[in-house]
Amino acid sequence: MGAEAFISQRASEGVKVLYGADIPASTLQVTATRKDFEGDYTLVVFPLLRFSHTSPAATGEALGEWLKSNCPEIQAYNAVQGFLNLSLSPVYWVRTLQEISADKDFGQLPPTGRRIMVEFSSPNTNKPLHLGHVRNNLLGSSVSDILKAAGNEVIKTTLVNDRGVHICKSRYAWMKRFNGATPESSGKKGDHLVGDCYVEFARMEKEDPSVMDEVHRMLIKWEEGDPEVRDLWSRMNGWVFDGFEQTYRALGISFDRTYYEHDTYLLGKELVQKGLDMGVFVRDDDGSVWCDLTDEGLDRKLLLRSDGTSVYMTQDLGTARRRFEEFSLDSHVYVVGDEQNYHFQVLKKVLSKLGFPWADQIYHLSYGMVELPEGKMKSREGTVVDADDLIEKMYNEAKEASAEPGRLSGVAEKDRDKLFRTIGLGALKYFILKVDPKKKMLFNPKESIDFNGNTGPFIQYTHARIRSILRKAEDLGLDASVDGGVVLSAKETRLVKLLAACPSKVAEAASEFSPAVIANYSYDIAKEFNQYYHDTPVLKEEDKCLLQARLTLISTVASVLRRMMGLLGIELPERM
RNA sequence: GGUUCCGUAGCUCAGUUGGAUAGAGCAACAGCCUUCUAAGCUGUGGGUCGCGCGUUCGAAUCGCGCCGGAAUCACCA
Numbered sequence: 001m002g003a004e005a006f007i008s009q010r011a012s013e014g015v016k017v018l019y020g021a022d023i024p025a026s027t028l029q030v031t032a033t034r035k036d037f038e039g040d041y042t043l044v045v046f047p048l049l050r051f052s053h054t055s056p057a058a059t060g061e062a063l064g065e066w067l068k069s070n071c072p073e074i075q076a077y078n079a080v081q082g083f084l085n086l087s088l089s090p091v092y093w094v095r096t097l098q099e100i101s102a103d104k105d106f107g108q109l110p111p112t113g114r115r116i117m118v119e120f121s122s123p124n125t126n127k128p129l130h131l132g133h134v135r136n137n138l139l140g141s142s143v144s145d146i147l148k149a150a151g152n153e154v155i156k157t158t159l160v161n162d163r164g165v166h167i168c169k170s171r172y173a174w175m176k177r178f179n180g181a182t183p184e185s186s187g188k189k190g191d192h193l194v195g196d197c198y199v200e201f202a203r204m205e206k207e208d209p210s211v212m213d214e215v216h217r218m219l220i221k222w223e224e225g226d227p228e229v230r231d232l233w234s235r236m237n238g239w240v241f242d243g244f245e246q247t248y249r250a251l252g253i254s255f256d257r258t259y260y261e262h263d264t265y266l267l268g269k270e271l272v273q274k275g276l277d278m279g280v281f282v283r284d285d286d287g288s289v290w291c292d293l294t295d296e297g298l299d300r301k302l303l304l305r306s307d308g309t310s311v312y313m314t315q316d317l318g319t320a321r322r323r324f325e326e327f328s329l330d331s332h333v334y335v336v337g338d339e340q341n342y343h344f345q346v347l348k349k350v351l352s353k354l355g356f357p358w359a360d361q362i363y364h365l366s367y368g369m370v371e372l373p374e375g376k377m378k379s380r381e382g383t384v385v386d387a388d389d390l391i392e393k394m395y396n397e398a399k400e401a402s403a404e405p406g407r408l409s410g411v412a413e414k415d416r417d418k419l420f421r422t423i424g425l426g427a428l429k430y431f432i433l434k435v436d437p438k439k440k441m442l443f444n445p446k447e448s449i450d451f452n453g454n455t456g457p458f459i460q461y462t463h464a465r466i467r468s469i470l471r472k473a474e475d476l477g478l479d480a481s482v483d484g485g486v487v488l489s490a491k492e493t494r495l496v497k498l499l500a501a502c503p504s505k506v507a508e509a510a511s512e513f514s515p516a517v518i519a520n521y522s523y524d525i526a527k528e529f530n531q532y533y534h535d536t537p538v539l540k541e542e543d544k545c546l547l548q549a550r551l552t553l554i555s556t557v558a559s560v561l562r563r564m565m566g567l568l569g570i571e572l573p574e575r576m
Numbered sequence: 577g578g579u580u581c582c583g584u585a586g587c588u589c590a591g592u593u594g595g596a597u598a599g600a601g602c603a604a605c606a607g608c609c610u611u612c613u614a615a616g617c618u619g620u621g622g623g624u625c626g627c628g629c630g631u632u633c634g635a636a637u638c639g640c641g642c643c644g645g646a647a648u649c650a651c652c653a
Contacts, residue, residue, distance in 0.1 A: 124653085161653070164652090164653070165652085165653095166652090166653080261653095286651090288651065296579095297578065297579060298578080298579070298649080299578080299579095299649055301649095302650080302651060304651090305651040306651065307651080309651085311650090311651070311652080311653085312652075312653050315653095337647090338580085338581070338646085338647060338648090339646095339647055339648065340647090340648085340653095341579085341580055341581075341647070341648065342579070342580075342647085342648045342649060343648085343653095345579075345580075345648095346649095366580090366581085366647095368581085368582085368646080368647090369646085369647085371646095401615070402615090404614095404615080406609090406613070406614070406615095407613080407615075408613095409613055410613085423615090434589075434590090435588090435589070436589085436590090438581065438582080439581090439582065439589090440581095440582075440646070440647090441588090441589095442587095442588070444588095447602095450588095450601080450602070450615095451615055452601080452602080452615055452616090453600080453601035453602060453615095454588090454589080454590090454600065454601045454602090455601080455615085457615055458601090458615065458616085460615085461613080461615045461616075462615095462616085464613075464615095465612080465613055465616085466612095468612070468613060469612050469613095472612065473612090516589095516590085520589090520590060520591090520600095523590090523600080523601090524590095524600095527600080530616060530617070531617070531618095533612085533616085533617090534616075534617045534618085535617085537611080537612065538612060539612050540611085540612075575613085576613085576615080
């Protein structure tokens with residue numbers, strides 16, 4: 001193999017072998033690290049070995065032999081093509097199972113001492129939430145939980161876009177064409193009623209473009225604090241908030257803190273002055289202020305209009321500083337669609353130019369759009385998938401699927417409605433979260449979201465079956481325990497290995513801000529368990545020790561699944 | 577044109593800190609319910625990992641160049 005660097009890694013086995021980089025061909029340095037289930041590394045350093053083999057394969061074999069005799073816990077086999085596959089012995093995995101099952105907080109990583117703010121949802125009070133917002137909400141909520149599980153303190157926030165020209169449009173249409181309709185009088189959810197106003201305005205503008213002038217006058221009145229305009233504005237916003245609240249509750253979304261743009265839109269102006277003083281911004285002849293980022297491969301960015309008013313960027317600069325300082329944040333995650341990639345690139349650069357050390361602790365969790373088979377959702381063409389409708393549709397489909405023979409065994413009549421919600425929502429959340437956030441995703445409204453295969457209900461079902469076995473075991477007076485005297489089968493060993501990977505999966509999901517890591521990991525466990533379960537009877541096992549070990553194993557599978565799906569905001573029912 | 581991202585089975589997606597024969601699900605076909613819940617399990621078919629060159633003992637993975645697609649580059653937010 002010569003003197004080349006030669007690295008083999010088997011993360012899933014928890015063992016890493018390193019062939020030294022600048023070591024003469026006749027010698028070889030071996031370092032093996034064992035990845036504990038806590039996610040720590042136990043370093044096992046082997047002495048410098050001397051081999052005279054010229055081919056990597058021969059070296060691998062010799063190394064395997066050496067490991068077998070000197071470190072029995074580690075098994076080496078199949079040393080071909082110059083690298084070594086190492087695995088830990090079954091005894092190790094029995095110990096691991098014992099430790100995992102005893103750890104009530106398995107999967108919760110130790111505190112990092114870091115405080116992270118996650119901003120997501122950030123709706124505007126003009127229209128109801130649609131499928132795109134659902135992806136945003138689910139991502140933000142799940143990533144927050146994942147960051148918490150990774151040991152961080154997390155503050156969930158949202159910034160409600162409740163002011164501006166576009167908001168005035170729906171208010172204007174309401175005044176002109178809705179005869180004083182309210183959510184009560186119309187029987188409509190508040191956000192949907194206001195959404196109708198917004199759509200109506202588009203029609204009005206088409207008929208007579210001059211209505212825009214009226215809207216601008218309205219905005220000026222709003223900024224002057226005109227009581228009548230302000231009153232209508234806050235009244236209609238109230239309707240929308242009530243509507244959002246219902247949707248959030250249905251989705252299981254909550255925030256620790258809610259910001260409103262009418263409170264924050266003036267922030268950031270003082271930073272413009274600071275930038276000018278520092279010489280990193282320039283003022284043009286017309287009075288407008290810019291930041292030149294052409295050196296960075298970007299463009300000039302406007303920060304203050306010539307009339308002295310601020311823009312979106314100005315506000316974001318200001319709110320970022322306020323939040324970092326007010327909460328002593330270590331990091332700030334913004335869950336915002338990928339159409340704003342450029343905006344956040346610029347935001348970080350400008351903050352960095354202003355000398356804020358935390359500028360590079362801003363992370364834009366950029367996610368792709370949800371598209372329909374015929375392309376993007378367009379409200380004008382009525383192809384928008386409404387969040388409330390979708391939730392209701394999923395409920396109905398869960399109900400329908402549950403009507404199949406053999407289902408709902410042991411589910412009490414009074415619990416069924418809630419179960420249908422849990423299954424429908426589980427299918428929806430899993431469907432959205434299993435996809436890598438940065439990829440755009442396809443949703444076909446004509447095809448329902450599946451309940452078979454790699455889906456939320458599949459994992460829910462797996463859990464329900466385990467719980468069913470455990471209930472029966474309890475009735476039989478059996479308890480779970482495991483001692484070192486048990487020998488696990490190959491399938492059982494595989495399951496324990498998978499379970500042991502949990503902390504590192506949580507860490508990976510947190511560092512990549514990706515619930516998809518958790519979703520796919522949960523699926524792997526459920527898939528592996530179903531294969532195991534199919535041909536390994538648990539309750540019929542006559543060997544008491546083995547029976548108890550199996551009960552321990554499956555209850556650990558259930559609890560890891562519960563924790564992982566909890567990070568996705570998905571509930572796992574006891575029966576279904 | 578600049579920046580960022582994506583391209584893996586018919587479809588939806590994993591796998592991307594370089595490793596063995598690239599994996600699931602859906603769809604198709606063939607099996608398994610006197611046995612802990614068949615929303616499950618087993619099997620068959622299905623791949624130039626967009627293309628090319630390079631680095632390497634070894635590339636879906638890294639580099640460069642193409643091709644195709646998306647977003648963005650507003651005195652909008």
